[in-house]
Amino acid sequence: xxxxxxxxxxxxxxxxxxxxxxxxxxxxxxxxxxxxxxxxxxxxxxxxxxxxxxxxxxxxxxxxxxxxxxxxxxxxxxxxxxxxxxxxxxxxxxxxxxxxxxxxxxxxxxxxxxxxxxxxxxxxxxxxxxxxxxxxxxxxxxxxxxxxxxxxxxxxxxxxxxxxxxxxxxxxxxxxxxxxxxxxxxxxxxxxxxxxxxxxxxxxxxxxxxxxxxxxxxxxxxxxxxxxxxxxxxxxxxxxxxxxxxxxxxxxxxxxxxxxxxxxxxxxxxxxxxxxxxxxxxxxxxxxxxxxxxxxxxxxxxxxxxxxxxxxxxxxxxxxxxxxxxxxxxxxxxxxxxxxxxxxxxxxxxxxxxxxxxxxxxxxxxxxxxxxxxxxxxxxx
Amino acid sequence: xxxxxxxxxxxxxxxxxxxxxxxxxxxxxxxxxxxxxxxxxxxxx
Numbered sequence: 001x002x003x004x005x006x007x008x009x010x011x012x013x014x015x016x017x018x019x020x021x022x023x024x025x026x027x028x029x030x031x032x033x034x035x036x037x038x039x040x041x042x043x044x045x046x047x048x049x050x051x052x053x054x055x056x057x058x059x060x061x062x063x064x065x066x067x068x069x070x071x072x073x074x075x076x077x078x079x080x081x082x083x084x085x086x087x088x089x090x091x092x093x094x095x096x097x098x099x100x101x102x103x104x105x106x107x108x109x110x111x112x113x114x115x116x117x118x119x120x121x122x123x124x125x126x127x128x129x130x131x132x133x134x135x136x137x138x139x140x141x142x143x144x145x146x147x148x149x150x151x152x153x154x155x156x157x158x159x160x161x162x163x164x165x166x167x168x169x170x171x172x173x174x175x176x177x178x179x180x181x182x183x184x185x186x187x188x189x190x191x192x193x194x195x196x197x198x199x200x201x202x203x204x205x206x207x208x209x210x211x212x213x214x215x216x217x218x219x220x221x222x223x224x225x226x227x228x229x230x231x232x233x234x235x236x237x238x239x240x241x242x243x244x245x246x247x248x249x250x251x252x253x254x255x256x257x258x259x260x261x262x263x264x265x266x267x268x269x270x271x272x273x274x275x276x277x278x279x280x281x282x283x284x285x286x287x288x289x290x291x292x293x294x295x296x297x298x299x300x301x302x303x304x305x306x307x308x309x310x311x312x313x314x315x316x317x318x319x320x321x322x323x324x325x326x327x328x329x330x331x332x333x334x335x336x337x338x339x340x341x342x343x344x345x346x347x348x349x350x351x352x353x354x355x356x357x358x359x360x361x362x363x364x365x366x367x368x369x370x371x372x373x374x375x376x377x378x379x380x381x
Numbered sequence: 382x383x384x385x386x387x388x389x390x391x392x393x394x395x396x397x398x399x400x401x402x403x404x405x406x407x408x409x410x411x412x413x414x415x416x417x418x419x420x421x422x423x424x425x426x
Contacts, residue, residue: 005414175410176406182410182413186416
């Protein structure tokens with residue numbers, strides 16, 4: 001077990017003991033202080049940035065009457081800061097400013113934008129400081145999501161109580177999270193499958209490229225779903241219930257279904273704050289999907305390969321939506337066997353659509369990704 | 382998983398099996414943790 005893992009486990013244990021041993025009224029502030037301590041320990045510059053943005057947002061938008069310039073300024077500053085760090089880390093990956101500062105910032109920015117948009121739309125009333133800061137500085141979801149919502153956090157804050165069942169469920173989720181990361185992701189997929197792929201590489205480059213895309217996708221899923229399990233388990237230890245982030249994505253029957261099962265909190269964020277506004281302004285669902293997937297892609301990284309990845313998935317969903325409206329024109333009632341075949345074909349087509357998109361994100365640049373496609377389609381021996 | 386076990390065995394046996402399962406998982410995690418995390422940083426926590 002490496003030092004970072006041990007440190008994080010110690011942090012989880014200490015947080016749980018400290019939070020529950022202090023009076024209930026103090027607990028939201030203790031949750032905030034624990035995260036502030038964590039950030040201060042690992043990245044003080046990140047702490048200064050996140051705290052500065054959070055305090056500025058709270059002060060300028062905390063009144064009952066809404067000032068649209070304050071909202072617009074907060075949204076603009078957040079988006080510009082996110083773009084600045086994304087561009088910086090792409091152009092100068094070794095610069096300490098860009099490697100140290102963004103700890104937790106990507107998810108923090110999305111949570112803060114959600115709060116601002118919901119305040120602006122009148123869905124949220126001004127938050128109490130303890131709810132606001134414990135929401136933004138919530139250690140379980142700070143580093144890599146899930147992107148929990150303020151309403152959910154505030155409800156948890158009011159209803160949470162000491163419960164041994166939460167404790168045992170939380171510990172179990174953390175254990176399963178580490179099992180996904182270490183046993184399935186690191187050992188079976190990265191070490192064993194990668195070894196097999198390397199042995200295959202010279203004999204059959206196309207098979208090796210195909211299996212490498214499978215390996216990358218499985219590893220991404222086990223690492224990320226494992227981390228989400230740890231976050232959900234850690235939150236349960238503190239008495240907070242967080243929505244699931246993955247729902248067996250590799251069982252999806254179509255690309256739309258896949259995005260309802262993969263990184264659910266991020267796709268729900270894009271649906272609520274990109275897709276719905278774009279569709280209500282333009283009445284064009286295809287444009288809404290395309291822009292949502294572009295935002296989703298570029299949020300990961302500001303680069304050509306992620307731009308292409310966003311267009312690829314956006315086009316896939318748009319084609320699927322078109323297919324849904326087109327097939328309604330026909331009255332077709334297949335039998336049971338035909339339905340089973342169609343479901344299997346639909347699943348295989350969806351998985352290959354997703355699999356081919358992994359070639360774009362697994363390579364460091366677009367030209368290497370295009371080489372992978374060349375090997376995949378023309379490298380058969 | 383506990384509910385699944387309970388449909389086959391009595392509560393005491395289900396508890397014992399769950400403890401064995403957890404211990405096995407912890408041992409596997411500790412034994413296999415030097416394996417590299419691949420492309421992702423989530424494995425580092």
